Amino acid sequence: MSATRRTGRRETVAKRRAHAGRRVPARRDAKAKLPRAARSRARAGRARRTAAQPRRFLWARSSTEQLLHLRMRDLGVRLEGTWVQKCVEEVYGELARRGIRLRPHVWLSHDWYSPEGVPGVAIPFYLAHPRLMRLERRQMLEVEGGTHEECVKILRHEFGHAIQHAYQLQRRRQWQKLFGHSSQRYPDVYQPNPASRRFVQHLRLYYAQSHPDEDFAETFAVWLQPRAIWRKRYAGWPALRKLEYVDALMEEIRQRRPDVRTRRRVDPLGRITRTLREHYDEKREQYSVSYPDIYDRDLKRLFSDLPRHRRFERASRFLRRNRTEIRRLVSRWTGEYQFTLEQVMRDMIGRCHELKFRAVGSERRLKMDFAVLLTVKTMHSLYSRRSGIAL
Numbered sequence: 001m002s003a004t005r006r007t008g009r010r011e012t013v014a015k016r017r018a019h020a021g022r023r024v025p026a027r028r029d030a031k032a033k034l035p036r037a038a039r040s041r042a043r044a045g046r047a048r049r050t051a052a053q054p055r056r057f058l059w060a061r062s063s064t065e066q067l068l069h070l071r072m073r074d075l076g077v078r079l080e081g082t083w084v085q086k087c088v089e090e091v092y093g094e095l096a097r098r099g100i101r102l103r104p105h106v107w108l109s110h111d112w113y114s115p116e117g118v119p120g121v122a123i124p125f126y127l128a129h130p131r132l133m134r135l136e137r138r139q140m141l142e143v144e145g146g147t148h149e150e151c152v153k154i155l156r157h158e159f160g161h162a163i164q165h166a167y168q169l170q171r172r173r174q175w176q177k178l179f180g181h182s183s184q185r186y187p188d189v190y191q192p193n194p195a196s197r198r199f200v201q202h203l204r205l206y207y208a209q210s211h212p213d214e215d216f217a218e219t220f221a222v223w224l225q226p227r228a229i230w231r232k233r234y235a236g237w238p239a240l241r242k243l244e245y246v247d248a249l250m251e252e253i254r255q256r257r258p259d260v261r262t263r264r265r266v267d268p269l270g271r272i273t274r275t276l277r278e279h280y281d282e283k284r285e286q287y288s289v290s291y292p293d294i295y296d297r298d299l300k301r302l303f304s305d306l307p308r309h310r311r312f313e314r315a316s317r318f319l320r321r322n323r324t325e326i327r328r329l330v331s332r333w334t335g336e337y338q339f340t341l342e343q344v345m346r347d348m349i350g351r352c353h354e355l356k357f358r359a360v361g362s363e364r365r366l367k368m369d370f371a372v373l374l375t376v377k378t379m380h381s382l383y384s385r386r387s388g389i390a391l
């Protein structure tokens with residue numbers, strides 16, 4: 001996820017929150033949920049979809065402005081019957097095939113995380129409804145875990161945290177020797193070494209390198225993947241030792257009762273009294289989504305901010321829509337520099353969004369021109385970038 005810097009931050013925030021006990025007080029009196037109809041209709045339609053199963057919610061047709069006024073607890077969305085639940089079951093199946101007894105409990109909350117000391121996983125609410133996924137994209141520029149593939153990948157990672165919490169794996173001497181100390185603070189910024197073979201690569205931006213817990217979760221995720229090819233993929237890498245350790249460790253604990261068995265849910269959606277607007281204001285501030293202005297001049301030559309082009313497609317949207325194709329075009333020439341490419345692309349899209357640029361003219365030409373610009377800037381950035389990835 002190019003939002004990996006978010007991933008880290010969110011986990012720090014989640015942890016901090018769990019510790020500080022900053023919980024929204026429970027209120028069981030009011031009927032929070034909006035009327036929901038046609039539940040059975042929503043169950044129809046078996047096709048696998050990456051959008052949530054549509055149910056009827058009064059707010060689903062509201063404008064963004066109206067939607068932002070809603071309190072999160074009043075959304076009334078649930079995991080049951082959504083495509084996300086199918087992803088959860090898929091990964092449960094992977095645990096079962098590995099003979100692992102634990103099924104981490106899941107619940108909807110404000111973000112992805114597994115709170116310290118809880119063998120379960122919080123899933124962000126926006127995945128439970130297509131309208132909320134659109135809102136997320138609009139507010140944050142991307143939807144973390146918004147495709148089946150990405151969702152399953154993140155779940156494997158988060159289940160790794162849950163299993164660590166359940167069996168308190170971080171207390172083991174060998175675990176500490178291989179991954180480090182779990183109590184180590186999450187850094188504000190981490191500087192991964194893309195060439196390092198001491199870490200597996202699963203989520204984007206070399207996330208395993210950000211913290212010992214993340215290193216373990218990433219290693220676990222790679223180990224859990226079906227059709228285990230890790231022995232081959234990581235042959236000759238020092239990271240293989242971590243994978244082999246996880247393999248032996250799981251063999252040892254898989255049928256054991258977890259030491260920590262709480263089913264506690266931290267910040268369940270139904271108890272979050274913040275409005276969506278407050279939530280997004282806070283989220284944007286935490287992740288301090290700000291993009292460098294160094295590409296402004298070049299982007300302005302490509303896109304338009306003239307009032308008469310107001311009705312054209314937003315350049316940020318245009319780029320997101322063509323992201324895969326553009327990346328394919330550029331990565332042919334930038335090869336192993338995927339990491340930098342992702343960063344530069346992300347900054348450019350963010351800047352286009354902030355400057356409200358519009359995509360005007362031939363789509364093909366724009367794509368080509370942008371690909372060239374991106375290549376040049378990626379190569380340039382390789383030599384000039386000193387900063388790490390903000391967590």
Ligand SMILES: [Zn+2]
Pocket residue numbers: 011157158161213214217
């Ligand atoms: Zn994690």
